Amino acid sequence: MSHHRVRARPPRTTSPEPARRFTHDSELTAYLEDAAHFPDGHSSLVVCPRDEQQLATVLRDATTVLPVGAQSSLTGGATPMGDTVISLSELSSIAPPELDSVTAGAGVTLTALREALTGAGRAYPPVPTYEGATVGGIVSTNAAGAATFKYGTTRQWVRALTVMLANGDVLDLERGQVRATDHHFEIDTSDGTLRVPVPTYRVPEVPKRAAGYPAGPDLDLIDLFVGAEGTLGIVTSVTLEVLPRCPEVGFVLVACRDESQAVALASDLRQVSMRTWRDQDPTGLDVIAIEHMDRRCLALLREDGSARRLGVTIPDDADTLLLAQIEFPPGTTTERVYDEVASATTETDVSGAGSRLGSPVASLCRVIGDADRLDATEIVGPGDRARASALLALREAVPDAVNRRVGIAKRTVDGTIEKTAADMIVPFGHLGESLTLFRGAFESRGLDYAIWGHLSDANLHPNVIPRSADDVRRGKEAILECGRRVIELGGCPLAEHGVGRNVVKQALLRQLYGERGLAEMHAVKQALDPSWKLAPGVLLP
Numbered sequence: 053m054s055h056h057r058v059r060a061r062p063p064r065t066t067s068p069e070p071a072r073r074f075t076h077d078s079e080l081t082a083y084l085e086d087a088a089h090f091p092d093g094h095s096s097l098v099v100c101p102r103d104e105q106q107l108a109t110v111l112r113d114a115t116t117v118l119p120v121g122a123q124s125s126l127t128g129g130a131t132p133m134g135d136t137v138i139s140l141s142e143l144s145s146i147a148p149p150e151l152d153s154v155t156a157g158a159g160v161t162l163t164a165l166r167e168a169l170t171g172a173g174r175a176y177p178p179v180p181t182y183e184g185a186t187v188g189g190i191v192s193t194n195a196a197g198a199a200t201f202k203y204g205t206t207r208q209w210v211r212a213l214t215v216m217l218a219n220g221d222v223l224d225l226e227r228g229q230v231r232a233t234d235h236h237f238e239i240d241t242s243d244g245t246l247r248v249p250v251p252t253y254r255v256p257e258v259p260k261r262a263a264g265y266p267a268g269p270d271l272d273l274i275d276l277f278v279g280a281e282g283t284l285g286i287v288t289s290v291t292l293e294v295l296p297r298c299p300e301v302g303f304v305l306v307a308c309r310d311e312s313q314a315v316a317l318a319s320d321l322r323q324v325s326m327r328t329w330r331d332q333d334p335t336g337l338d339v340i341a342i343e344h345m346d347r348r349c350l351a352l353l354r355e356d357g358s359a360r361r362l363g364v365t366i367p368d369d370a371d372t373l374l375l376a377q378i379e380f381p382p383g384t385t386t387e388r389v390y391d392e393v394a395s396a397t398t399e400t401d402v403s404g405a406g407s408r409l410g411s412p413v414a415s416l417c418r419v420i421g422d423a424d425r426l427d428a429t430e431i432v433g434p435g436d437r438a439r440a441s442a443l444l445a446l447r448e449a450v451p452d453a454v455n456r457r458v459g460i461a462k463r464t465v466d467g468t469i470e471k472t473a474a475d476m477i478v479p480f481g482h483l484g485e486s487l488t489l490f491r492g493a494f495e496s497r498g499l500d501y502a503i504w505g506h507l508s509d510a511n512l513h514p515n516v517i518p519r520s521a522d523d524v525r526r527g528k529e530a531i532l533e534c535g536r537r538v539i540e541l542g543g544c545p546l547a548e549h550g551v552g553r554n555v556v557k558q559a560l561l562r563q564l565y566g567e568r569g570l571a572e573m574h575a576v577k578q579a580l581d582p583s584w585k586l587a588p589g590v591l592l593p
Contacts (some may be wrong), residue, residue: 054372056287058273059240063104064318071106073144083120083137084162087455088471089462092554097138101292101312104288110138111286114399116240119184119282121159121447126471127552129193129281129590130574140188144290146263149174153211155291158188174303175295177340180548188287195547196260198341198377201508202329205260205548207278212291218581219243220249221556223273223285231272237273239580248579251572253416253565256544259509264561264591265573271390276576281550282587284580285382300380300434301340302389303443305468306420307370311346315484317423318342318507321376322480334381337415342508343375348517349450349502357498363444374507376448380412381582386433389413393431397421450504453517461518469518472527472556474534477511478543490514493530497517499523509549528556534562551591 055085074080075097084093101107111117114504121140122132143157147163149172156165162176162183165232169175180190180197189195196205203209206538212226230237237248251267262331266275277285304572308314321339328336345353350366350373353359359366366373380389380557396417413431420426432439455471462469478486489504494501494514500523505512513533535545545560562570573592 055229057238058223058225058237059231060217060223060242061410062242063108063216063220063222065105066104067106069102071102071110074101082138083123084132086123086125086128086130088128088552088554089133089455089458089469090131091468091470092133093119093131094134095132096524097141100139100142101214103141103531104216104222107138107216107288110136111216111218111220111585114585116585118587118590119286121186121189122161122182122184124182124185125187126475126549127550127554127557128470129550130586131550131553133589134590139475140186140286140288141256143188148172148209149294151296152290152294154189154294155212157193157289158186158287160187161185162187162190163328167372169294169402173297174326175298176292177295177299178205178209187290187292189488191278191287191290192282193260193550194548196262196511197350198343198506200454200510200511201250201334201342202338202340202379207275209293210274210278210290211293212448213274213277213287214289215285215287217241217285218494218583218585222288227272227274229578232269232271232273235269237276243452245580248276249572249575250470251569251576253279253572254544254571256539256564257422258479258542258544258547259548260477260511262475262548262550263544263564264551266368277551281552283591284578284586285587289530297382298440300382300384301440302378302380302434302436303366303432303434304374304378304416304420304441305430305443306376306425307391308374308425309369310371311487312484313423313425314429314507315372315487316345317420317425318344318374318483319480320419322508324415325486329342334412337412337419338379339376339508340491342384343447343505344505344507344512345373345375346503346589347371348489348500349373351503353446353449356449356453358453359446362394362446362449364446369430375443378416380434382491384434384436389431389433393417395425407552444490449506450502451513452504452514454517465519466521468521469524470516472516472524472531474514474531474545475511475549476534476538476543476545477509477547478538478541480510482541482543483507483510485541486510486512486538488542493533494527497526497530499527499530501527510543531556532559532563535563539564553589556593558591561591585586
């Protein structure tokens, strides 16, 4: 039976090798900035502990610490502000995968995890876009990505966690064993019993939330640490649920004439796929993700030559690209997919092809044909890895292009320039409204911007392409304006990137939960980390 009380244990020693330590400027530089180009990062010490005891020693000796993984944060959450940096890269062991789970150290990259799982015929589907991220990082931010539409976020796949508290004690948690009672937990530690409150605010009912600490009267203690951005404890090991087999996944690239057509097509693909899941139809269309790149994204791909380099032709009349991932039945070959594409597209009446051919490909062609975009569509079978990689690289080339321009502007125009972007989600029925909202807020301020994101979740990322520090200021104003409206629509202004040190995202958190909600988060932090040793300034200012 689950209970609200748990006992921590002392840290264990497992490594005979001492922790690596970096103190020289040339060694520290790589740790002073994350992917957000957050300014003024500084630290005098980086430590790479190899086991729990070494990690506990760092916590004992340091005034403040910042645990980091791949430093792929887009919020400044992995940029130190004088803290001792704890790199978890050495906690990189992976246990042999079980039938439906795998246990990995916090420093394991998603690439290494995928390779280990693929070798065992398993798969972890809810990965974020960046595979260089670490297991500890995705748990600490409740990372989500393209496949949330079908597979949810990291939180739903965490079965067990090992977490080190600020005093060096360790919690071994299994899902379902420790749940809140009367909105609190009790943790027995070497310093006494901690009474940890659970927030009472209402969280938005959308598929993605990376907006501070979770709430709920019977919250699982595991979930308090998932998405806490390293502010409540340091995740050292994770047990993730996995699929017992690797799904057969193909890709579909559709060039749409305009954004409204893209939204309508995404809606149709979602509806058909949800019927497939409801009916458990093995021949039905099974879309697991739909990505979106707007007209400015396409211009960036052309400017940088990315599309040409990857061998992707973007039609001249294309306004928006959709990149969908399709899961095919086991045993589906690339050749079979291409044969069915040929059969479906040569039907004189494409709208009836699905019922006659009875396959995911036929159903896909019917939906795209109804939108009159078959002639602007590329379908890639599940075994065509080279072509799939090219399409994924095309999608990644968009944020890379924007981030590179932010970095150049920071170096050559104004050192205060930083990444300025929104990460918002609305109920899918408000997707079109949210796009109009973003465009109005950015264009009314004369900003250059690009929008991309996960259309299947109505989770979009409007990004400023700054030409000056004033662009950054006006971009922040636009994001705060959009955040207020997104909340009114029942959405969440902090969907998957977290809050970090970003002052705008911290303001969005205040918009979402109010001063009372922030006070409840402060109470959780105070209970678990009374000295504010762990990641101070991250999430909570």
